Amino acid sequence: MKKTIFTGVVLCLMAGSAMHAQQLRPEVFDLLNLDYPGLEQVKAYHNEGNDSLAAVSLLDYYKSRTGICTPEIQKIDRVKINKEQQKWADDALNHTFFAHQGYQPSFNYGQDIDWRYWPVKDNELRWQLHRHKWFAPMGYAYRVSGDEKYAKEWVYQYMDWIKKNPLVKIDKGEYEITADSQLKADAENSRFAWRPLEVSHRLQDQCIQFQLFISSKYFTPEFLTEFLVNYHKHAVHIMGNWSKQGNHLLFEAQRMLYAGSFFPEFKEADSWRQSGIDILNREIKVQVYDDGGQYELDPHYHLASIDIFVKALQIADLNGFRDEFPQSYIDTVEKMIVFYANISFPDYTNPLFSDAKLTTKRVMLRNYQKWSRIFPDNQFIKYLATEGKEGTLPEYLSKGFLTSGFFVFRNGWGDDALQMVVKAGPKGEWHCQPDNGTFEMWYNGKTLFQDSGSYVYAGDAEVMEWRNWFRATAHHNTLAFGNKDLETTQSKTLLWQPEGDVQILVTENPSYRKLTHRRSVFFVDGKYFVIVDEAFGDAKGWVNLHYQMPRGDVPNSREDMTFYTNFEDGSNFMFQCFGPEGMSMKKEKGWISTSYMKKVQRMDVSFNVKKDVDAVRYITVIYPKETAGKEPKMSAKFIDKGFHDNALKLQVKVGKDKKRVLEYTLD
Ligand code: MG
Numbered sequence: 275m276k277k278t279i280f281t282g283v284v285l286c287l288m289a290g291s292a293m294h295a296q297q298l299r300p301e302v303f304d305l306l307n308l309d310y311p312g313l314e315q316v317k318a319y320h321n322e323g324n325d326s327l328a329a330v331s332l333l334d335y336y337k338s339r340t341g342i343c344t345p346e347i348q349k350i351d352r353v354k355i356n357k358e359q360q361k362w363a364d365d366a367l368n369h370t371f372f373a374h375q376g377y378q379p380s381f382n383y384g385q386d387i388d389w390r391y392w393p394v395k396d397n398e399l400r401w402q403l404h405r406h407k408w409f410a411p412m413g414y415a416y417r418v419s420g421d422e423k424y425a426k427e428w429v430y431q432y433m434d435w436i437k438k439n440p441l442v443k444i445d446k447g448e449y450e451i452t453a454d455s456q457l458k459a460d461a462e463n464s465r466f467a468w469r470p471l472e473v474s475h476r477l478q479d480q481c482i483q484f485q486l487f488i489s490s491k492y493f494t495p496e497f498l499t500e501f502l503v504n505y506h507k508h509a510v511h512i513m514g515n516w517s518k519q520g521n522h523l524l525f526e527a528q529r530m531l532y533a534g535s536f537f538p539e540f541k542e543a544d545s546w547r548q549s550g551i552d553i554l555n556r557e558i559k560v561q562v563y564d565d566g567g568q569y570e571l572d573p574h575y576h577l578a579s580i581d582i583f584v585k586a587l588q589i590a591d592l593n594g595f596r597d598e599f600p601q602s603y604i605d606t607v608e609k610m611i612v613f614y615a616n617i618s619f620p621d622y623t624n625p626l627f628s629d630a631k632l633t634t635k636r637v638m639l640r641n642y643q644k645w646s647r648i649f650p651d652n653q654f655i656k657y658l659a660t661e662g663k664e665g666t667l668p669e670y671l672s673k674g675f676l677t678s679g680f681f682v683f684r685n686g687w688g689d690d691a692l693q694m695v696v697k698a699g700p701k702g703e704w705h706c707q708p709d710n711g712t713f714e715m716w717y718n719g720k721t722l723f724q725d726s727g728s729y730v731y732a733g734d735a736e737v738m739e740w741r742n743w744f745r746a747t748a749h750h751n752t753l754a755f756g757n758k759d760l761e762t763t764q765s766k767t768l769l770w771q772p773e774g775d776v777q778i779l780v781t782e783n784p785s786y787r788k789l790t791h792r793r794s795v796f797f798v799d800g801k802y803f804v805i806v807d808e809a810f811g812d813a814k815g816w817v818n819l820h821y822q823m824p825r826g827d828v829p830n831s832r833e834d835m836t837f838y839t840n841f842e843d844g845s846n847f848m849f850q851c852f853g854p855e856g857m858s859m860k861k862e863k864g865w866i867s868t869s870y871m872k873k874v875q876r877m878d879v880s881f882n883v884k885k886d887v888d889a890v891r892y893i894t895v896i897y898p899k900e901t902a903g904k905e906p907k908m909s910a911k912f913i914d915k916g917f918h919d920n921a922l923k924l925q926v927k928v929g930k931d932k933k934r935v936l937e938y939t940l941d
Contacts, residue, residue, distance in 0.1 A: 362380075390459075397466075406475075409483050617695050654668055768780040789817075802898065
């Protein structure tokens with residue numbers, strides 16, 4: 275076969291007026307195991323000193339390579355593109371880059387791309403630019419349309435990024451004394467462009483890009499060598515800079531598994547793959563509690579962790595090494611899915627606890643379908659994957675996850691169910707918020723008492739002010755002291771009784787140095803909730819019991835400390851707070867954020883009591899109902915005299931229901 279041979283430096287005229295040198299990088303032949311089956315010709319040319327022909331031969335090898343793929347692209351001739359991806363691809367042709375969902379419309383990075391442009395000083399915006407989220411969509415656009423402009427521009431941007439984002443590391447001392455401002459700027463930029471999480475993201479996505487673009491005429495033998503050298507540098511960077519813990523480490527491990535599996539021709543590929551497997555096998559035991567909860571106690575990162583563990587299984591399945599994951603790993607992933615399914619609401623969305631965002635049913639259905647293929651015997655997952663057409667629901671209703679501290683009360687699984695999810699766990703990792711005792715409630719088609727969410731992660735002072743607002747203890751459905759954040763977040767479960775007419779959770783958090791918060795939740799007749807909050811200890815000052823109200827028509831009365839809703843959708847509630855004499859009610863501006871950088875206003879209400887005695891005690895009755903308006907009439911009072919360490923007794927009457935005595939004694 276006649277081959278076109280380029281020698282030396284090949285200059286390609288690229289988009290705009292810029293030129294980017296694509297050089298044959300001979301060092302690639304040192305990085306590859308030339309004894310790998312299929313590389314015989316590459317080795318022969320290289321040994322003859324003809325690296326140009328070796329590169330041509332290497333590209334031929336990759337173009338005809340079979341049997342290795344990633345879960346994203348299993349049949350290259352069947353790839354599709356959706357409208358959103360098409361837009362990202364087209365926008366990218368003009369250097370308008372989809373860097374972050376929270377910053378839409380996307381920013382333009384200039385004809386001569388400025389990879390350091392940082393229009394809003396939110397770290398995420400600058401970090402995530404370096405994930406190149408529009409690259410794979412450009413590949414899909416190229417495959418679907420056959421239009422080479424996408425491939426040409428991708429190669430251009432890929433090389434432009436390499437040129438303008440050198441990996442420069444200077445340590446703190448050197449940083450202060452270096453006079454080289456360019457070096458300083460490059461080092462500063464490296465903190466964003468080469469953060470291991472971003473590097474790992476590229477490591478994964480470049481496997482996808484590689485499959486999509488390799489057929490292009492712009493994917494030249496020289497570019498292949500540039501690509502592989504750059505890819506290798508990425509993998510080596512991760513191997514030397516693993517994140518210490520948390521979801522970052524999981525992401526990195528799963529993506530190293532990709533790297534080692536997708537490019538087995540690299541000399542270190544086996545160790546990359548093995549490192550990924552070892553870390554995942556180790557971390558799944560560290561990061562996932564025995565009840566299936568992930569230790570950041572954040573439904574969103576819980577979901578992301580499932581995705582990581584599942585992707586690792588998928589790539590193992592596709593490339594024939596699933597047996598490197600023990601059965602305990604597979605069982606844990608299944609437990610995580612069951613955990614998530616339990617704390618989710620009937621519309622497939624999750625509570626907005628910690629830094630969680632709202633999922634959509636469309637995305638979750640796809641997830642359950644994927645998971646059901648991996649766990650075909652799990653009838654619960656099958657039920658959710660098929661919206662109840664197949665499979666079965668669990669035999670239980672209410673369910674507690676005692677190690678993670680997630681408790682679910684429910685009277686059914688359907689849209690019309692009443693469900694409450696309480697979060698009261700151990701100290702959580704980074705994405706966890708100081709919110710022990712908080713809850714969300716579902717009733718008849720809608721989530722009520724929704725968590726405020728997170729809005730934004732980290733950045734300059736203005737960004738941090740917003741982050742801290744959403745994290746604040748006082749902006750949850752729980753109790754604060756002096757409206758300060760919890761000093762300790764380490765709840766203990768004193769009682770969990772998930773069955774019977776009156777179901778009970780008693781959870782206690784040593785919230786502040788001199789103030790402990792005990793919350794008792796009674797789920798009465800599957801119809802309503804009674805929450806008793808007891809704040810005790812030596813602390814003197816204001817105790818604030820907070821609830822977050824839904825948007826819309828929510829009338830209230832200071833006279834009797836009631837709130838109720840006037841909604842037409844059949845999902846309403848009335849609640850009344852019974853506190854000690856002198857209790858005041860305060861209404862303040864609240865917010866809810868269901869996705870990054872999106873927020874809408876609502877009402878935060880608190881019931882405030884000046885604590886100058888041993889304990890302050892509240893009873894809140896929450897009565898969900900179909901009809902709007904201020905009903906039913908309710909009353910509640912303590913029967914016991916003051917706080918008791920091991921018991922509680924109160925009496926509640928709601929509407930025409932009979933008077934109920936609610937009580938427990940702890941062992
Ligand atoms: Mg929150």
